[in-house]
Structures are given as C-alpha cells and as structure tokens.
Amino acid sequence: MSVEEQSAGTPLHVGIDLGTSRSAISSSGGGQFVIDSFVGWPADLVARKVLKRDLVIGREALENRTMLDLHRPLERGLIKEGSERDLQAARELLRHLLSLVGAKNGKKRPVRAVVGVPAAALRTNKQYLRNALKGVVDSLMIVSEPFAVAYALNALVHTLIIDIGAGTTDFCVMKGRYPTDEDQRSLTVAGDSIDAHLHKAIEARYPKASVTPFMVRGWKEKHSFVGEPAAPVIVSAPVDGVPTDLDITSEMRAACESIVPPIVETMLGLLSQVDPEFQGRVRNNVTLAGGGALIRNLGKTLEAALERVGGGKVTVTEQPMFVGSDGGLAIAVDAQDSEWDRLVN
Amino acid sequence: MHLSKHSARLKAEILRAAVQDNADTIEDRLPIGLRPERHLLVTWTRNPWMVLLPVSIMVGLVLVANRSMASVQAGPLLQTASTAAAPAPLAETVPASAPDLALLSRPLRPRALALGVRRVVLDPGHGGEHLGTQGTNGLIEKDITLDLSFRAQRLLLKNGYEVVLTRAGDQTLSLRQRSTTANGERGDIFVSVHLNSLGAASARGIETFYVGPSEQPEHDLIAEAENQHSGYSLSDLRTLLDGIYVDARRDESKRLARAVQDAVLRRIRKTDPMMPDRGVKPAPFVVLVATEMPAILAEVSCLSNAGEAERLGRDEYRQALAEALVSGIQSFVEQTPGNVRGRKDTNER
Numbered sequence: 001m002s003v004e005e006q007s008a009g010t011p012l013h014v015g016i017d018l019g020t021s022r023s024a025i026s027s028s029g030g031g032q033f034v035i036d037s038f039v040g041w042p043a044d045l046v047a048r049k050v051l052k053r054d055l056v057i058g059r060e061a062l063e064n065r066t067m068l069d070l071h072r073p074l075e076r077g078l079i080k081e082g083s084e085r086d087l088q089a090a091r092e093l094l095r096h097l098l099s100l101v102g103a104k105n106g107k108k109r110p111v112r113a114v115v116g117v118p119a120a121a122l123r124t125n126k127q128y129l130r131n132a133l134k135g136v137v138d139s140l141m142i143v144s145e146p147f148a149v150a151y152a153l154n155a156l157v158h159t160l161i162i163d164i165g166a167g168t169t170d171f172c173v174m175k176g177r178y179p180t181d182e183d184q185r186s187l188t189v190a191g192d193s194i195d196a197h198l199h200k201a202i203e204a205r206y207p208k209a210s211v212t213p214f215m216v217r218g219w220k221e222k223h224s225f226v227g228e229p230a231a232p233v234i235v236s237a238p239v240d241g242v243p244t245d246l247d248i249t250s251e252m253r254a255a256c257e258s259i260v261p262p263i264v265e266t267m268l269g270l271l272s273q274v275d276p277e278f279q280g281r282v283r284n285n286v287t288l289a290g291g292g293a294l295i296r297n298l299g300k301t302l303e304a305a306l307e308r309v310g311g312g313k314v315t316v317t318e319q320p321m322f323v324g325s326d327g328g329l330a331i332a333v334d335a336q337d338s339e340w341d342r343l344v345n
Numbered sequence: 346m347h348l349s350k351h352s353a354r355l356k357a358e359i360l361r362a363a364v365q366d367n368a369d370t371i372e373d374r375l376p377i378g379l380r381p382e383r384h385l386l387v388t389w390t391r392n393p394w395m396v397l398l399p400v401s402i403m404v405g406l407v408l409v410a411n412r413s414m415a416s417v418q419a420g421p422l423l424q425t426a427s428t429a430a431a432p433a434p435l436a437e438t439v440p441a442s443a444p445d446l447a448l449l450s451r452p453l454r455p456r457a458l459a460l461g462v463r464r465v466v467l468d469p470g471h472g473g474e475h476l477g478t479q480g481t482n483g484l485i486e487k488d489i490t491l492d493l494s495f496r497a498q499r500l501l502l503k504n505g506y507e508v509v510l511t512r513a514g515d516q517t518l519s520l521r522q523r524s525t526t527a528n529g530e531r532g533d534i535f536v537s538v539h540l541n542s543l544g545a546a547s548a549r550g551i552e553t554f555y556v557g558p559s560e561q562p563e564h565d566l567i568a569e570a571e572n573q574h575s576g577y578s579l580s581d582l583r584t585l586l587d588g589i590y591v592d593a594r595r596d597e598s599k600r601l602a603r604a605v606q607d608a609v610l611r612r613i614r615k616t617d618p619m620m621p622d623r624g625v626k627p628a629p630f631v632v633l634v635a636t637e638m639p640a641i642l643a644e645v646s647c648l649s650n651a652g653e654a655e656r657l658g659r660d661e662y663r664q665a666l667a668e669a670l671v672s673g674i675q676s677f678v679e680q681t682p683g684n685v686r687g688r689k690d691t692n693e694r
Contacts, residue, residue: 151359
C-alpha cells in the first residue's frame with residue numbers, strides 16, 4: 001500500500017468480481033484475493049462453540065458446512081432476491097472481501113468499488129445490488145463482467161470476450177464504446193451446469209457411489225477438458241463406505257462438452273452482427289476468461305468452430321480468475337473524482 | 346504515442362458512458378439511447394438537413410407567398426428554381442417581416458408532383474466482402490438478397506418496367522456506389538432488399554424503412570424560432586426547393602414502404618399467419634438519404650431466426666417473397682398519378 005493511500009481520507013479503489021462460485025477482489029493497495037462465495041452461520045450453540053465464531057466465510061464455510069446454516073448468496077452472478085438471509089450473506093461476503101484488502105468498517109477511508117455483474121443483469125438487479133451494498137462501500141459502479149475483462153486487457157475495439165463463470169457465461173463484443181445490450185449476451189450454461197451434468201452422469205454410471213456436489217465441483221476444477229483427455233480421469237469416492245477409484249473420463253468429457261454448442265452458437269451469432277468489415281478482426285481477437293477458461297482444449301475447440309466462418313484465434317487470459325476484478329480496479333482508478341461523486345452509494 | 350493518446354481518449358469516453366449508465370440506474374432514468382430528447386439530438390446531429398429542412402421550407406414558402414405564387418406545385422416551383430438560380434436579381438429580396446407561420450400548416454401534396462414510375466432500381470443488400478447476416482443453416486444474406494432481386498427483376502420486366510440492379514454479381518459495393526448508380530440511372534424508385542438479424546433467436550418479422558426523420562413536433566418549433574431572425578435571401582430558394590422535394594420524396598417513400606410492407610406481409614401470412622409485423626419506419630440510412638428518388642429498405646425476412654432461415658433455403662419461399670415485393674411496387678405505382686409505366690418515350694431522360 002502506498003504511503004499516499006494510507007493517509008486517512010484517500011479513497012481505496014477496488015475491483016470486485018462477484019461470482020456465483022468464487023468472488024475475487026483487486027485493490028489499489030496491491031492486494032488480490034479470491035474466495036469461495038459461501039457464507040455460513042453456526043447451526044446451533046454447539047457449532048458456535050466448536051467454530052468459536054458467529055460467522056464463517058469462504059473455503060472455511062465450505063469445509064465446515066455440516067455445522068453451518070450455509071448460504072451461497074449469489075445465483076447466476078446476482079444476489080438472490082427475496083431472502084433476507086441471502087442478502088445479509090452477500091453483504092457479509094462483500095465486507096469480508098473488503099477486509100482482506102485493508103478496508104475496515106468505521107475507518108475514514110472511503111471505498112470506491114467497481115463490481116462486475118453478468119452481461120444480462122437487469123436494471124432492477126443492479127438497483128438491488130446497489131441497495132444491498134449501502135453502508136458497505138461509499139461509491140459504487142456496476143459494470144458488466146465481460147466489459148471489465150475487456151478493460152483489464154485493454155481490448156476495447158474489435159474483440160470478443162467470453163467470460164465463463166459458474167452461474168453464467170457472458171459474451172461481449174467490444175466496438176470501441178461502452179457495450180450496449182445488443183453487444184452482449186448471457187447464457188446460464190456455465191460451470192454449474194457442467195457440475196449438474198457431471199453429477200448426474202456419475203450417479204448413473206456408479207449408482208452405489210456416494211458423491212456430493214462439492215466433490216463433483218472439485219473434480220471438475222482439477223480435470224475438466226473437452227476433446228481428447230491428457231490422461232484418464234480417475235477419482236476416489238466411497239462405494240458402500242469403501243473408498244474406490246472411479247473412472248469418470250467419458251462423463252467429464254460429456255459434461256464439459258455440453259456447454260460448447262450453446263457457446264459456439266452465441267459466439268457466431270454475435271460475430272454475425274459485427275460490421276462485415278471488422279468480423280475478421282474480431283474473430284482473431286476472441287478472449288476466454290473466468291474459471292471456465294481453464295477447461296483444457298476449450299480454446300482450440302472454439303477455434304475449430306470459427307473455421308466455419310473463416311477462422312479465428314481464441315486466447316485464454318493469463319489470470320482468468322482475476323482478470324475481471326483487475327478490470328474493475330482499472331476502471332475504478334481511471335474514473336475521475338467528479339465521476340465518482342455521481343456514484344455515491 | 347499517438348496510439349496511447351487515442352487509447353486514453355477512448356477509455357475516457359467509455360468510462361463516461363459507464364458512469365452515465367450507473368447514474369441513470371441510480372436516478373431510475375431511461376437509458377440514454379431511449380430518451381426522446383436524446384433521439385432528437387442524435388437525429389439532428391447526424392442529419393443537420395433535418396433541421397434545415399423545415400427552416401428552408403418555411404422561408405421558401407414565405408418567399409413564394411410574397412411573390413404571389415398562388416399554389417405550391419412542383420412543376421412550376423422547379424422551373425422557378427432554375428430561374429432563381431441566377432444570382433443578380435436574388436440578392437435584393439430579403440424577407441423583412443416575420444414569416445407567416447400559418448403557412449407551415451399547408452402541407453405539400455406529393456401527388457401534385459405527378460411523377461410516374463418507369464424505372465425501378467433494385468439494390469441487393471451487401472455483396473462481395475460484405476456478407477450481411479448469416480443463418481445457422483449457413484445461408485448468407487448477400488446471396489439471398491441477390492437471388493430475390495433477380496427474381497423481382499424478372500417479374501418487373503414482365504410487367505413492363507425498366508429495372509436497374511446496383512449489383513448483378515457478388516461484388517463489394519459501398520453505399521455511395523449504390524446511390525450513385527441509382528441517381529446516375531435516374532431510377533424512379535429505389536428498393537434496397539435486405540434480411541434482418543434480430544437479437545433473440547426466436548425473434549422474426551418483416552419491416553420496411555423509408556428515408557426521413559421521425560415525426561417530431563419540435564421541428565416546427567425550431568423552424569419558428571430560427572425564422573424570427575432568419576436573414577434568408579432568395580438565394581436560399583434552391584434549398585427550399587430541395588427541401589420540398591425531400592419532403593415529397595419522404596412522403597412518397599413512406600407510401601412505397603407501406604405498399605411493400607403490406608404486400609409482403611399479406612403474402613407471407615397466407616402460409617404463416619403469425620408472422621409479426623414490425624412496421625414501416627423512417628430511418629436515415631445512408632443509402633436512402635443519398636438517393637434522389639423515393640427510396641425504401643425492405644427487411645423481407647429474418648435470417649437470424651432458424652425457421653425463417655430454413656424457409657429462405659426453399660425456392661418457392663424466395664419466389665413468394667419476390668412476387669410480394671413486386672406486388673407492393675405495383676400497388677404503389679397504381680396509386681401514383683401520372684404513372685408512365687410502359688411508355689416507350691424516353692426523351693425526357
């Protein structure tokens with residue numbers, strides 16, 4: 001943290017990728033953290049005594065879920081509406097993220113946050129988020145997540161960003177302007193749908209195996225691929241109480257490949273709406289971000305699909321988990337004080 | 346250095362838009378692109394002639410009234426235009442008094458122009474490197490529009506029209522080249538054939554655009570305000586005449602658009618009763634603005650819709666669309682006084 005920024009009253013700028021599965025934060029103080037988007041309250045007095053706290057967040061919440069009233073406050077990249085507990089969980093998640101980068105409640109240092117949301121988020125969703133963050137951040141700018149990615153990469157003209165998260169896959173064609181609804185798409189086919197597909201397929205093949213959604217998610221994050229596997233995917237799960245090796249190679253491939261057709265269709269649909277003069281340039285500037293970008297061979301598979309329309313190049317960002325929050329931070333830092341004054345929360 | 350400056354400026358502009366979008370959300374305002382005043386501003390900024398048009402009509406009408414021209418008809422006015430083009434006698438006549446705003450309420454009836462339709466310019470949208478939109482079944486807009494135009498050409502020729510195609514092959518044409526062809530060939534009407542691409546995969550429908558701004562009462566107010574201290578002289582009569590001509594062209598374009606839209610919709614709904622009518626709309630498409638005759642851009646189908654794309658792959662569907670286009674043109678011509686279709690006399694050209 002710079003000396004200047006440590007002085008009281010100097011704003012702390014942060015970019016936040018509020019994700020369904022994981023949330024990331026990047027701060028002007030240099031901190032960069034990613035946490036699981038889970039918040040839990042001890043289920044009873046015993047649990048509180050064991051855990052020695054009233055609130056557990058992130059990976060720790062996930063690991064102690066049996067003792068917790070566990071909440072995943074985000075659904076498809078947005079705060080779940082209609083549940084006071086989820087709203088509270090979302091606020092706690094944000095507070096925790098901010099505390100990781102040095103922003104403390106009660107301190108005089110104002111927090112200016114840029115939060116990424118799915119491209120298809122409605123105005124009402126954004127207003128709900130804005131209200132939820134009252135008292136958590138001092139000034140708030142909400143932008144579409146793929147736009148934040150484009151900003152981070154300085155890919156603002158003739159590019160297509162595909163951000164594959166857990167709840168949504170977001171697309172944004174950058175045309176040298178702030179993206180409009182026509183430039184963006186959101187699909188609910190994303191990491192969670194792979195998990196659901198994989199879980200179902202494993203249960204069908206190994207009906208006696210005890211498999212939880214958390215185990216499935218872990219396997220996917222470790223072994224996901226499309227096309228040819230690098231090696232057989234062997235995982236361990238209890239079968240009739242006995243730890244047993246299960247070969248889930250074909251199930252993993254089918255689950256991961258289930259998201260490819262809708263992504264290809266949406267990608268080609270957006271490309272077809274680009275001015276024909278620039279379609280070639282956009283095709284050669286497709287960027288994959290988000291956790292889904294780590295699926296092995298996905299970039300090559302999308303490049304193969306682009307061959308149908310003249311070929312193209314798909315690049316996986318170097319830090320797919322942080323590129324969204326880094327973009328948010330860049331936006332936060334670049335915005336003028338006068339602009340932030342308009343966005344007081 | 347140049348690039349980084351450009352990049353910084355671009356970022357600043359994009360950021361401004363992002364902040365504005367957020368401010369709109371906070372204040373629960375309509376997005377900027379949907380606000381009526383924004384529409385007007387954008388329209389005026391992009392098309393200054395739209396502001397000049399009512400002003401010039403206004404001034405011209407006053408001048409014409411001062412010269413005791415009893416009726417506003419195109420023929421005589423055009424003759425007056427060429428007469429008035431001589432500079433010497435014009436400079437001395439400047440409207441001294443405030444214009445009679447009541448004259449604005451006198452509409453020019455385009456039919457008074459008594460223009461006939463003999464030569465139809467068909468403009469197959471896109472071509473060459475400009476693919477247009479693409480269907481999920483691989484169909485490309487530029488190929489379909491050319492096919493439809495060829496079919497329409499054959500039907501029009503059978504009906505005694507002269508037909509000019511802006512392209513007869515897979516050529517890359519600029520919009521300027523298209524309008525230059527239409528103007529150079531002195532077409533009587535201009536029909537640009539396109540296929541739509543709509544955001545949602547399920548969306549579809551037929552829509553037709555004609556040249557011109559949207560109807561905005563604010564235009565009259567601007568004209569009134571501007572004319573209080575106009576200082577226009579008779580040398581602006583040319584602008585006036587152009588203005589009236591543009592006005593008439595817009596109205597004729599709208600009538601042509603309506604005729605084509607109705608005909609295409611009627612024909613398609615025979616087999617597809619649920620086909621949405623996306624309407625007849627004014628739009629300042631360059632290709633329409635730059636042409637000198639009544640001009641429309643017909644989105645006769647929607648290639649982004651899988652069902653439509655599949656139908657467009659069928660010969661009989663494309664033929665039906667071409668017939669409907671021609672039927673619309675025919676309907677427009679039949680309602681046009683002074684129709685000279687089929688006359689062999691070409692001396693006027």
